[in-house]
Amino acid sequence: MHWLTTILIFLLVAGALLVVIAPLSQYWLGSIAALVSLIEIGVWITAVGKFDFGSPGLQLGQQVAWIPDLNVSYAVGFYAFSLWLVGMAVIVMAACVIYGWWVGRTRARAYFALMLMLTGAIVGVFTAQDLLLFYAFFEGMLIPLYVLIGVWGGAGRMRATQLFVIYTVVGSLLMLAAIIVYGLQEGTFNLTQMGPSGSTWIFLGFVVAFAIKSPLFPLHGWLPDTYRESPPEVSAVLSGVVSKAGLYGLLRIVIPKFPGPVHDWRIVLLVLASVTLVYGALLAFRAPDFRGVVMYSSMSQAGLIVLGLFAANDLGFDGAVLQMVNHGLISAALFLLAGMIERRCSTGEFRLLGGMARGRPALATVVLAVGVIALAVPLSTAFAGEFLILAGVFQQGWGWAVVGAVGIVLAAMYMLRAISGVLHEDVGPAVPDSALDLRLGELAVVVPLLLCLIGLSAWPNLISGHAFGGNHARATIAQGLP
């Protein structure tokens, strides 16, 4: 019995309730939310301190009976990889909450309460060890996101929320059907006790739900509207953190619990991942605006991570976990930067932008630094992650590695195009001379994310070497993550 995981989830829920009832002004509500999300990082660091990275089993676990009638329980806990994902999530969420505070979102009470609820649900997804609880958190993410996009989003927000909800609900209800059948077959819903299943239908129910969230081609139809119409910090959360819930589901549930179908469907999934990788990169290269580049690159990266996951070897798994954390930080930072640029120029379109580097050294430095890490320049942490994934997938067949390498070349092309489209070239018509450099508040949001990336670049093995207790990823997963 360990309360730490539960505290990590419900501190945020309590924070959300506090924001709802506290009789304070908008500014102070934001400060409470920021404070709660910083305390959350502190609690996470405590959890890292208590975690034994040498052991592959579930740690800091807690289990309380919820519906003993059907053997459903409140079971939470951490594996090493979920610990890193939670860390990435709470850091990104803190940055986004603070950004929302800094820009002074209207209807602050609802806004900050929903942001904290969303964070709680995300931490819940990464720590739940009961399938029904996992589903509850997975669906729980949708409720705040729906309102966050629908209320604070751009002009096309109605269509965006509808597409987003339709895709997500279809996916997750298929998963619910799969969960019910799988759980009743096994006689328990506790993931650590459930044995492997050979059912293709159940497998597909999970895969579709996770492929929509990630998103994988051809289930990415919700992506453009949702990412363009959301407020930038919500896009940051969506692409940085929420999409990782889908990839995490593949790693935690699909691969360990469905060894037979995973084996049979490996080629299909690797092909879909490759298509996602290349197609996303091409779309990013053609995107007319900064957000477009970031969102399609995020789709492309999801394809790369799935390649790593279905490479089914130590290198692939370690690389995938590292890349999930990398991409979460990178994509959140890029979306926040996109928001900062849009605030200055009221557009993100390249044909109206350009030349912003002149006289704005902080903006230029930060955009360039994050962009260069995003395109996986050697010595960066993204390079380490992508290299591990390519090496892993190479063992499945050299062809996959070639596709991956093409994707990485394309990444360099679209990122450099985006950087030069914003920072260099002639000064665009939408860039007013009065557009300021990054303010202190904005730097305080982005620079910590950048510092995390630089720290990981110095020591990527912190994650890739400590993601599966004892670093035997394949063996741990083959045992079904008991």
Add this chain to the structure above:
Amino acid sequence: MIIKPHVDWLALSPSLALLAATGIQLMVAVFTSGWTRKLTSAIVTFGAYAAAFALAVVVAARTPNGGAIVADSIFRDRYAALAQVLIAGCGAIAVLISYGEQWAEDHLAEYYALLAAAGAGMMFFVQASNLMTLFLGLEWFSIALYILTAIDIDLVGSLEAGLKYLIVGAVGSATLLFGSALVYGITGELSFDKIAAAGHPHDAMLVVGLAMIIVGLAFKASAAPFHMWTPDAYQGAPTPVTSFMSSATKIAALVVMYRVLVVAFPADERLWRWAIAAIACTSLAWGNIAALVQKDVKRILAYSSISQAGFMMIGIASANALGVRALLYYLIPYSAMSLGAFAVVAARERELRVPVTLDNLSGFGWERPLLGVSMWVFMLGMLGFPLTGGFIAKFYVFSAAYDAGWWWLIVVGVVATMISAYFYLGVVRSMYLRDATELQLAPAGGSPPREVVLSTGIVVCAIITIGTFFAVQPLIDVCRAAASALPI
């Protein structure tokens, strides 16, 4: 000498308490007027429902092993007692919703008297143990509801709704009566258990009778294709009446339907399982698809109640121990969500004094945060989202279907839920995502009425909706104890 049957007054007490309230307040109304009449009527009715609630709990506590009593005409068991507890709860909350409604003063006492009488009829109905008491109970509460629907003759559509409900409802009752006659004709028995013991399971006359009984009860449960009256009656009736009809009537009809099927017709289980499954699928399909194009919130909720009946009937069609638990559990969050949702509609109606449509809900969530959040909870609950009992209810119903070997019912339910996301979230969209200024709407004037009584009712419903998500096992234990009275 006439042999009098032994009368178990305790078993009848929930029904009698409400009946007594009906009489008392009609007399009290003679001596009161104005706000005193409003207050006394409401207090008497609320008190009677509270008393019925308590008495049903006492009956449940003192009846570990149920059985038929009073010349084998009614059951005294935990199954009926649980249904009575739920109906009493719905009635009490319906009183809270009714309190602030602007009734014509000369109808006020009748309104509350009929509300209590309808409750009394349902209490009697859920105890029925033979075809005669079944029909008596059905007509008892139906007639009260017909009048309640049409009681506000100043309200546009109320009279029309009452008439439609009366005619269609009478067809339903007649079908039930005809079916009962056929069953009696072939078996020579009225009691449910003796019908089962009499044999003749696959005789054409018995099967036709069974089908007609199912149809008659499906009318009351407003399951498609026997739902024609539902949208008009729900829309036309005064909103507090709708809230009571949508929750309590559904509890009574579904609980009794399950009892009749498993007690009286166990040998025809295969037949009625398919019939119920077919009705469930039709309700799911029609309720959800028709709701997509509605603009009036009460009509949306009416179609939603049709589809919810479909979900609950999946539990009946499963015909297993898990299924009956699922059905009984489902009724708890469902009635809270339904009462609460109509109560929020009532609040908006009193503010605007026009029928509530999706358009004039715009911005409601920001104007009235408490009601808005509650409505959000009810809509997510109906949709079956986590943090509401609606999620667990659907989970249980689907589990029962799988347990019964009918996984395809899960698929139907899942597809229906996907469709329903559009209109349930449509209500949330209107409340939060659109601005009132965008549509140039303004409340009827002045600051909106603050109704503590109504808000209390809504908050209670919201607490039940969310609470049932957490306290699942205690409720399931209660449902299991109730289900033990049935031979399943």
